[in-house]
Amino acid sequence: MRIVLVGPPGAGKGTQAHVLAKTLSIPHISTGDLFRANISQSTPLGLEAKGYMDKGQLVPDEVTIGMAKDRLLQSDTAGGFLLDGFPRNLAQAKALDEFLSEQRIGLDGALDLEVPEDEVVKRIAGRRICRNNGAHVYHVVYNPPAAEGVCDECGGELYQRSDDTEESVRTRLEVYHTETEPIIDYYVQQGLVTTIPALGTVDEVTQRAVDALKK
Numbered sequence: 001m002r003i004v005l006v007g008p009p010g011a012g013k014g015t016q017a018h019v020l021a022k023t024l025s026i027p028h029i030s031t032g033d034l035f036r037a038n039i040s041q042s043t044p045l046g047l048e049a050k051g052y053m054d055k056g057q058l059v060p061d062e063v064t065i066g067m068a069k070d071r072l073l074q075s076d077t078a079g080g081f082l083l084d085g086f087p088r089n090l091a092q093a094k095a096l097d098e099f100l101s102e103q104r105i106g107l108d109g110a111l112d113l114e115v116p117e118d119e120v121v122k123r124i125a126g127r128r129i130c131r132n133n134g135a136h137v138y139h140v141v142y143n144p145p146a147a148e149g150v151c152d153e154c155g156g157e158l159y160q161r162s163d164d165t166e167e168s169v170r171t172r173l174e175v176y177h178t179e180t181e182p183i184i185d186y187y188v189q190q191g192l193v194t195t196i197p198a199l200g201t202v203d204e205v206t207q208r209a210v211d212a213l214k215k
Contacts, residue, residue: 011113
């Protein structure tokens, strides 16, 4: 299956993408992974992207699209793939369609993870991260530490990232509504979109997605 996963920040796309890809036995391809791989391997596209990022500038669509195309040409995508974070705007969605058409394949579906905006803010603004080990992540409501502000694993201080504040989250949501949400309508016109309520446990949301893909 060839699937695009969309949804606002905080909808759980990364978690669901990982679980769904494993369930469906297809590679999970995220924008973050594309950038990290290309930059760490010093590919021409990676070096170009790093140049923009080092200046605090947005990486142009053509660079991101180029990375995605290179990844989709790798042999492990022959049986399908799950895209997470790409495409992030209409230009990228159209470029992806054009590329897939050249390969004589197409998307099988676009899963839209739906979460109320207030829940998105609650999920992200409540996140706290260990200063000693960024992999230790807590939530003030859903996964609080035993002692407030202290990591259960190593005793390190827990902090809130600057882009996790309520103000930052609402700004990110505005960007999502302006840039990314239009691709949902684009895929609706192609009959590809299934909306998945993303409230509930990880397993519950995954089951809804799997059930939707079977239809």
